[in-house]
Amino acid sequence: MTDTLVRRTPWPESASRAVVTPLQPSVVYAAESPDALDDQYEGRAPGYAYAREGHPNADVLAAKIDAMEGLSGGFVTGSGMAAVAAAAMGILRAGDHILGANQLYGRSLRMMSTELPRMGVMTGLADPTDAAAMAAAIRPETRMILIEIVSNPTLRVADLHGIAALARDRGILLAVDNTFTTPRAIRPADHGADIVIHSVTKLLAGHSDATLGYVAARDPATNDRMRGFATTLGLTASPFDCWLAERGLYSFDLRYDRAEENARILADRLDGLPGMRRVLYPGRADHPDRDRAAALLGTRTGNMVTFEIDGGRDAANRLVRAARNIAFAPTLGDIGTTLSHPATSSHRALSPEDRAALGLSEGSFRVSVGVEPADLLCAEFEAAIRAAAS
Template identity: 70%
Template structure:
C-alpha cells in the first residue's frame, strides 16, 4: 500500500511528526494501543521494553500521576486507582488472604470502617478495631494471624493523631505490615515511609487534586513485590483510573504546595476563632494546645496542622440544619480538599452507616462538623462562621 493510500484507512497513523514536544501533558484517552508484532507484544508483557497495551493495565496519564506522587512520598512503583477507596481495597485485598487478620484504627473514614467490618469478614479476613493512638490497645488486638494494621495519620473526621512511631515499632517486632492513609496530612506535612510505614495510601480526589472534579486513589508499598501485587489486583478487578481524571489531577497537583500552605494557614486562624464563639462546645485542630493529641501532633507533623478543622455545636440536629442554611457561600458537601471551604456532617454522610451508639463513642454527635478549609480570605471565613453559628445556636 502506498503512503497516499493510507488516507482511505479508518485509522491511519494518528499523529503528525514534530521536532518539538508539548509543554503540558497530553490527554491520552485511547483504551487500546497497537504493537508491531506478537514478538513486540511479548517484549512489553515480559518487561523487556516499556509500552502500553490496554488502558486497564496502565496508560500514560496514570503513570504521570503515579510518578509525581512517588516523588512526593519518596517512593517508587505507586499504583493509581479509580478512587481513594480503590486504593484501600487494593492494599487490603491485594495483600491479604482468607484466614488473615487485620487491625484498623477505630476512627477510620466511614467507608473504610464499613469495608473492615462488613466486607472483609464476609471474605474470610478477620478484623479488629482499636484506637490508633493507644499502643497498648493495638498490641492487645494483635493475633498470630495478624498481617496488617491500617490507620490514618490524622483520622477522619475526629482528627485523632496516630502513634505512628509506636505502631511502626510494633509492626517491626511482630512482622506486620503497617499501612498508612496519608490523605488528610498529605506528603507536604508527613511522609509515612520515612517513619516506618510499609504502605502509603491516598485519596487523590481530595487535597492533592484539589478542585472537586477528580476521583482517584494511590497506593504504594516499600517492597516492590507488594506494590506489584496491588497493581495486579487493581488491573484484575478493574480499579482503573480515568485518563481524563488523571490529566486533571496532574494539573491540580502543580499548584498543590501553594494551595496546601494557604489553606493550612487559614485553618489555624479559623480554628482559634471558632473556639471563642458562644454555642461551640469544642474545636479540634492538631496544633491547638487543647487538642487531645497536641504533643504527638507537634512532634509528628513538625507543627503543621493541615487544612481540616472539626467542631461541635450545641443544639444537636436542629442546630446543624440551621448552621448549614446560615453558612452563606460555603458548600455543605461530603468532600474535602476543594479550593473552596466545604462543610461535612459525619452523622448524615461519611459515618451514617454506624449506629447512633457507635457514632457517639467516636464523639460524632448530631452537632459535630468537619470543615475542609479552602482558599478564601480568612477574615471572610471568620465572619461567615460567626454569623452562622450565632443563628444556629441562638447566641
C-alpha cells in the first residue's frame, strides 16, 4: 500500500451531481496522449493543461460575469488592477497613446503616470464629464480611452454616450471600468464600450475575502490579445478565490439593492450635520452630474457616498476613532459598511496639490455602504461626525 500512496485516486463516480460548484485547485491536468493535448491547445477539444492558462473555477466565474455584462469570452485575473493592465498593456504598444479620465482609481492613475510611460506608451488625462475636453486631449496616436462611469472617490459621472460616440468616430477603443456601477446599474457594452473591466474583489464578490479582476472585449481578437498577455505574465486567478466569488455572486442582486437603498438614506442624513462641508451621492438633487446620472443609471445610483468635513487631519482622526463599529479600510463593496480616507489610501501617491485638483482634502471620506439596518448605520455616522466636529 505504501508504494501506491503517491498515485492519484480517481474521483468517485456518482449518479447524482453536486449542487455546489466543485473547487478544483489542481495546477496541472493530465492528458491522454500528445495528440489529445494538441487537440486541446488547437481548439478541437475542450480541456485544461496548466492553471496559469485557465482552470474550471475561473471559467465558471467568467461565464457568469459575461452573462451579467452581455458579453462573451471574458476572463478572470488575479486582481482588478491585473484586469486593467491586461486591457492596457495587452493591447498598447510603444508609441501608442492612451487617454484616461482624470479621476481614475489611484493605482490606475499611477499606471498612467509611471508604468505605461516607462514602456514607451504615451498617456494623457482629461475630464470625463466633458466629452469636448476628452476630444481636445486626443492625439493622432491615441488608441485607447479608459474611464470609470462613476469616479473614485468623487463620484462624478462620465459622459459615457458622448465619449463612446467620440471613440467610435475616431476608431479608438473605449475601455470602461464598471467596478463602482456594476451591471446591476449599467452594462457599458450596451452603450458603446469596447472593453469592460471589473475589480471582482469589490461588489461582485462582496465579502472582502477574494482578490480578483475580470476583463472582456466585444471583439474576439481583442479578447485573445488581452488573454494572451495575462497568461504570459501570469496574471492568474486563484481557484479558491474564484470559488468564493462565484458564491458571492448568488447574493449580488440582494446585496446591491439593500446597500443602494441604505446609501440614499445615509447621504440625506449626513447633509447638514455639524462640520459637514459637502455630501456627494449621484442620486441627490445637488449632485453636479445628477441629470447625467439619471439619464445613464436611472434609479441605480449605487452604494457609494463621499463626504467632506471641516477640520483637516485632526478631525479625520477623531471621526475614524469614534466610528468604532465601521471598518476603516481601503476597500469597497463589502457586505458590511467600510470607511476609506483617500488621502491616506487610494490617492496617497498623489501630491496634496494633485488631490486638491480632484476635489479631495484631508477631510474627504468615501463610504462603501453595506447592508446593515439603515437606522443603526446613520446613528453611528452621526455620532462619529459630531465627535469630529467637537
